[in-house]
Amino acid sequence: MKVSLFIPCLTEHFFPSSGISMVKIFRHLGIDAEYIEDQTCCGQPAFNSGYRHEAVPLAEKFIRLFREKEYIIAPSGSCVSFVKNNYKELNISDELKPALKNISDRIFEFTEFLVDVMKIENLGGEFNHTVTYHDSCHLLRELNIHDQPRKLIRAIKNINFIEMNSADTCCGFGGTFSYKFENVSVAMTEQKCKNIEASGAEYCVGADSSCLMNIEGFLRKHKMNAKTIHIADLLAESLKL
Amino acid sequence: MKSPAPSKTKKLIKEALGNGALRSAVFKATESSALSRQKIIDQIPYWEDLRDKAHLIKKDVIENLSKYLTQFERNCELNGIAVHWASDSAEAQKIILDIAKQNNVTKVVKSKSLTTEEIHLNDFLKANDIESLETDLGEYIVQLNDQIPSHLIIPAMHLSRKDIGELFAKKLGVEYTEDPAQLLLTARKILREKFLAAEMGITGVNFAFAANGSFCVVENEANAHNTLSLPPIHIAVMGLEKIIPDVSMLPYFLKLLPANATGQKSSTYVNFIGGPTGSAYGEGPEQIHIILLDNGRTKILKDPVLRESLYCIRCGACLNACPVYQQIGGHAYGWVYMGPIGSVLIPQFLGEKEGRLSPFLSSLCGACTTVCPTKINLPHHLLTLRSRIVDSGNSKFIERNAIKIWSKLGSNAKVYRLMSRIASFFQSKLFFNSPLRVPGYNKERQFPLIHSEGFRARFLKMNGDKKNG
Numbered sequence: 001m002k003v004s005l006f007i008p009c010l011t012e013h014f015f016p017s018s019g020i021s022m023v024k025i026f027r028h029l030g031i032d033a034e035y036i037e038d039q040t041c042c043g044q045p046a047f048n049s050g051y052r053h054e055a056v057p058l059a060e061k062f063i064r065l066f067r068e069k070e071y072i073i074a075p076s077g078s079c080v081s082f083v084k085n086n087y088k089e090l091n092i093s094d095e096l097k098p099a100l101k102n103i104s105d106r107i108f109e110f111t112e113f114l115v116d117v118m119k120i121e122n123l124g125g126e127f128n129h130t131v132t133y134h135d136s137c138h139l140l141r142e143l144n145i146h147d148q149p150r151k152l153i154r155a156i157k158n159i160n161f162i163e164m165n166s167a168d169t170c171c172g173f174g175g176t177f178s179y180k181f182e183n184v185s186v187a188m189t190e191q192k193c194k195n196i197e198a199s200g201a202e203y204c205v206g207a208d209s210s211c212l213m214n215i216e217g218f219l220r221k222h223k224m225n226a227k228t229i230h231i232a233d234l235l236a237e238s239l240k241l
Numbered sequence: 242m243k244s245p246a247p248s249k250t251k252k253l254i255k256e257a258l259g260n261g262a263l264r265s266a267v268f269k270a271t272e273s274s275a276l277s278r279q280k281i282i283d284q285i286p287y288w289e290d291l292r293d294k295a296h297l298i299k300k301d302v303i304e305n306l307s308k309y310l311t312q313f314e315r316n317c318e319l320n321g322i323a324v325h326w327a328s329d330s331a332e333a334q335k336i337i338l339d340i341a342k343q344n345n346v347t348k349v350v351k352s353k354s355l356t357t358e359e360i361h362l363n364d365f366l367k368a369n370d371i372e373s374l375e376t377d378l379g380e381y382i383v384q385l386n387d388q389i390p391s392h393l394i395i396p397a398m399h400l401s402r403k404d405i406g407e408l409f410a411k412k413l414g415v416e417y418t419e420d421p422a423q424l425l426l427t428a429r430k431i432l433r434e435k436f437l438a439a440e441m442g443i444t445g446v447n448f449a450f451a452a453n454g455s456f457c458v459v460e461n462e463a464n465a466h467n468t469l470s471l472p473p474i475h476i477a478v479m480g481l482e483k484i485i486p487d488v489s490m491l492p493y494f495l496k497l498l499p500a501n502a503t504g505q506k507s508s509t510y511v512n513f514i515g516g517p518t519g520s521a522y523g524e525g526p527e528q529i530h531i532i533l534l535d536n537g538r539t540k541i542l543k544d545p546v547l548r549e550s551l552y553c554i555r556c557g558a559c560l561n562a563c564p565v566y567q568q569i570g571g572h573a574y575g576w577v578y579m580g581p582i583g584s585v586l587i588p589q590f591l592g593e594k595e596g597r598l599s600p601f602l603s604s605l606c607g608a609c610t611t612v613c614p615t616k617i618n619l620p621h622h623l624l625t626l627r628s629r630i631v632d633s634g635n636s637k638f639i640e641r642n643a644i645k646i647w648s649k650l651g652s653n654a655k656v657y658r659l660m661s662r663i664a665s666f667f668q669s670k671l672f673f674n675s676p677l678r679v680p681g682y683n684k685e686r687q688f689p690l691i692h693s694e695g696f697r698a699r700f701l702k703m704n705g706d707k708k709n710g
Contacts, residue, residue, distance in 0.1 A: 007696050013661055014689040016696035023700065035700050038654040046644050048605065050627030050636060054648035061652055086624075137606035170564045174604025179681035181251075181602055183258050186685040187568040188604070217686030 002032040004066060006074035006083075006107070009041050010209040018209060021236035022075050022110055028241055029120065033073075036065050043090075044082040049176045052090060059087050060096055067099035071117070072107040075232050077139025077208050080109045085142055109139060111207055111231055115148035122155035125238025130160040131229075132201035134192070134215065135168040136208035149207050149231050156238045164199035166191075173214035189218045196226050203229045246575035247587045247599050253573040254602075263399045267391075267570040270398045271561040277504025278558060278612070284506075285496065294493050296616040299552035302484055306542060309451040309484045310533065316454025321520035323530045330360040333534050337362065337443070337476060340530060341371055344474055346440040350432075352458065352465035353377035353396065354445025355555055356478045356534060358389055358577040362443070373443070374435050376464040381428055385412050391571030391579070393557035394502045399570045432464065442468035446479035446531070447554070448494060452487035455515040456531070459498060459508045466512050473527045477514065481538045482551040494554060497614035501558035537590045547622055550585045552615035559609035559619060565602060574599065581609035581619045588626050597635040600626040658697070665691045 003026060011019045026033040043058030062083065066072050074080050084104045092100070114120045133153060139145045146168075153161050172178065172188025179185075192215060196204045204226055206212045216228040229237075246253065257263060282288050302309055314324045327333035341349070349371055351357065363384065366373035375384040379396035383389060386408055390396030397405065402419040410417040415427050444465055449456035456477065458465045469475045485491065499505040517525045542548050560566045560580035571579035578586045584603055588596030600623045609619045630636060650656050668677055668691050676688040694702075 005700075012696045013664075013691050016692050016694065016699050019696040020699050020703065023703065035697070037697060037701075040654055040657040041647070041651040043648075043651070046648055048624065048627070049640070049644060050601075050624075050629075050631035051641075051644045051648070052628045052631075054644050057648055057652040089624075137604070137608075141607040141611060168608075170604045170606035170608070172564070172604060174606070177601065177604045179679070181254065181565075182681050182684065184254060184565055184568055184602070185604070187258060187264075188564050189686065191564070191568075213689050214686065217683065217688060220687045221683075221685055 001030075001071075002034060003071040003073045003113070004069040005033055005035045006042075006066070006072050006079065007035070007039065008074060008076045008079040008209065010213060011075055014213060015209045015230065018075050018230035018232045021230070021232040021241070022073070024236050024241040025123070025232060025239070028123075028239060029118070031118075039065055042079050042083055044079060044086075045175055047082065047086060047090070056090050056092055059083075059090050060092055063087070063092065063096045063099050063103060066103055066107075067096075070106060071113065072103065073110055073113050074107070075110045075207070075209065075230060077109045077136050077143050077145060078210060080107050081138040081142035083107055109143060109145060109207065111148040111152055112143065112145050115151055121151040123152065123235055123239060124157075125235060125240075126157040127159045127234065127238040129202045130162060130200060131203040131205050131234070132162050132164040132196060132199045133167060134164075134171060134196070134204050134206045134211060136206060136211045137170050139207055140168055145207070149205070152231065152235060153205060156234075159238070162199050162201055164195045164201065164204075166195055169195075171211045171215050173210050175210070178214065185214075186218070189214055193218050193222070193224060193226075197224055201226055203227055203234070205229055205231050205234055207231045247591060248575070248595050248597065250573060250575050250598050250602060253575055254569050257569040257573040262401055262404065263570055264568065266401045267399055268567050270395060271567045274395070274504060274557075274561040278501055278561070281500040281504050281506055285500070288500075291493050291497055292614055292616050295497055295554075295614055296552065298485060298490050298493065299615045300549075302486065303482065303542065303548055303551050306481060306484070309486060310481060312451040313449055313454055313484055314533075316452070317531060318454070320454045320516035321529070322454060322514075322516055323528070325530060325532045326535070327532050328535045330536055333360045333478065333532050333536070334362065334365045336530075336532055337366075337478075338369055338371075340474065340476060340528075341366075341369075341441060344440065344528075346474065347371055348435070348439045349373040349441045349443055350376050350435055350439040350468050350472065351380075351443045352445070352460065352468040353380045353390075354443070354478060355390070355393060355577055356445050356480050357443060359480075359536060360478070360534065362478075374432075374439075376432050376436070376468055377460075377462060378425065378428055378464075381432065382408065385409075388572070389577060392560055393555050393578070393580075393582075395557070399572065436467045436471050439468075439472040441474040441476065442470075442472040442526070443476045443478065444469050446477050446483050447498070448491055449479055449484045449531075450486075450488045450491075451484055453515075455488070455513060456483075457491070457514065458512045459495070459510070460512070461503065461505075461509040463510055466510055469512060469514060470526065474530070475514070475526045475528070476530045476532065478532045478534060480534055480536075482553075494614075498554055498556050501556040501612065501614050541589050546625060547585075547589060549617050550582070550589065550622055552617050553582050553586075554614060556614055558612040558614065562608040562612045563603075564606060564608065565604065574602070581623070582617070585617075585619055585622045585626065588630060593630050593633045593635050596626075597630050600624075600630065661691070661695060665693045669693065
């Protein structure tokens with residue numbers, strides 16, 4: 001089996017380890033992971049900020065690169081959901097429209113791919129810490145991914161998994177919202193971090209780099225104890241990959 | 242606060258976030274409302290079917306609005322209800338004033354109605370020497386406090402018991418108390434007198450039935466019942482979209498509305514208005530008037546996608562579910578409709594210039610749409626409106642150009658990679674390898690480090706190692 005990696009901007013620049021962890025896990029499972037070097041941004045920031053025309057060349061580039069791929073896998077629910085659900089809102093060239101259907105059917109978020117496609121819930125790792133899980137909004141509400149990451153976490157040996165209060169409430173990031181309305185965004189992030197701390201977890205696990213970047217940024221700035229960890233990093237670490 | 246100010250939302254947000262008492266009141270109230278809603282829904286196994294049904298009914302209504310309204314008008318007239326069409330606030334105000342003047346009305350009681358808030362009726366009547374008193378307890382409190390409601394269902398959500406106690410002591414001259422039962426008794430005593438003295442009662446409309454020309458008002462305090470039955474004249478102000486084909490469809494909404502609005506299985510009172518005294522249904526006041534208010538609705542109707550925002554039944558569940566609303570409350574949105582549905586309605590009602598910030602006041606988390614009883618795709622509409630605002634030239638110059646440049650760079654992988662190397666270089670040379678300072682983002686949040694070796698480089702290295710090894 002061969003998968004094609006879709007590495008979002010934040011993973012490429014800020015959290016490359018999560019992408020690498022994902023590759024290590026695929027190798028561990030005997031899955032061949034290829035990386036298309038010419039990929040860039042999927043266009044979500046432009047689209048979500050209201051710049052649909054500007055998102056078009058990025059979407060067209062993405063479609064051209066990934067149109068023939070059997071499985072497209074990303075360590076980010078938000079970017080997957082954008083490609084899957086919102087590319088159809090864009091005025092892309094007719095020639096690429098048929099390929100869009102193929103891409104929508106074949107693009108998966110990492111945990112969704114492991115659990116729903118590969119039918120793998122237990123990777124066999126071990127992790128001796130207390131963790132909680134933050135539901136990223138687009139992952140949860142646009143891709144309906146709720147149980148998949150939890151199954152993977154719970155299956156890890158010696159892990160102490162605790163649900164925090166309001167795990168499914170937005171962390172306040174929201175892309176450009178985080179700077180357009182910085183004070184509201186921060187107030188939401190503070191609430192999320194309080195809930196993480198109150199859960200007693202050492203790690204807040206997530207499956208979307210943007211939320212983790214936002215939460216981690218607040219935790220560090222305010223010298224709180226909990227840390228964030230991407231689920232791919234958690235799984236790779238539990239397997240000592 | 243009384244005039245629309247969505248363009249001043251940033252200032253209003255700052256005020257709200259600086260008000261600890263308000264934030265704690267709103268946070269607690271929205272959380273408990275959301276919890277009691279969930280408790281009721283857990284007892285309704287066919288909840289999702291109700292939502293689907295309500296969506297379809299509203300879809301049919303909105304797609305065929307003129308047919309249903311014409312039918313409603315004809316049937317109202319047969320029932321002796323006078324129908325008035327108002328294209329905007331000014332027309333609606335004039336119709337009400339004319340009726341008041343013809344009947345020498347000086348005292349009006351009102352029950353909670355967002356549609357009348359939309360046309361600033363209280364201020365207008367006051368300016369014309371007509372006393373207009375809100376009789377819903379929450380509305381009475383905000384009117385006393387010279388404010389407008391901060392929530393679609395719970396008008397005084399932003400105030401604590403202490404705030405209300407102080408307000409009553411100051412404005413009504415009663416002894417200070419925080420006891421809700423005592424406060425309620427004080428209001429009740431005053432309102433009783435007002436109901437009996439009023440010459441006209443004004444209400445909104447929750448659902449109107451095209452097939453038989455009647456309508457209903459849903460409530461919990463019986464104040465609407467008194468408003469529409471005690472005074473000799475009843476005026477109901479109704480947004481055009483409040484029509485449904487016939488009363489047989491009401492039960493779906495009578496399940497959805499109270500569960501979503503107040504976490505109740507059913508509302509305490511549903512008042513049906515079928516005609517004035519002497520008509521076929523003949524139990525009402527001497528005169529019943531209904532004002533069909535457009536005020537921008539037919540403009541929304543023209544848009545095949547955004548017209549879905551007219552499916553709203555004003556239950557307020559999207560406010561309680563919204564993490565943005567939970568932090569800032571309703572007044573910060575700057576208009577009578579707030580929260581996610583407010584952010585969708587504001588640019589459509591008030592224009593893309595005045596409403597240029599509203600659709601951006603959302604993290605697009607989508608919690609709103611999962612609770613919406615008529616399944617309005619609120620995040621989708623927020624996105625659509627964002628693009629309309631950008632296309633109409635109401636976005637910032639710097640942002641517009643930054644995104645254009647980003648789009649160009651991202652279209653070319655080589656340039657894109659070069660840019661990330663430059664950013665990483667800046668980080669190492671100018672910031673000595675500490676995280677970049679990003680104005681507007683990192684006052685309270687540390688920005689992450691750009692890795693000099695990104696995923697691509699690491700992957701290629703890893704693959705090289707694999708191949709060589």
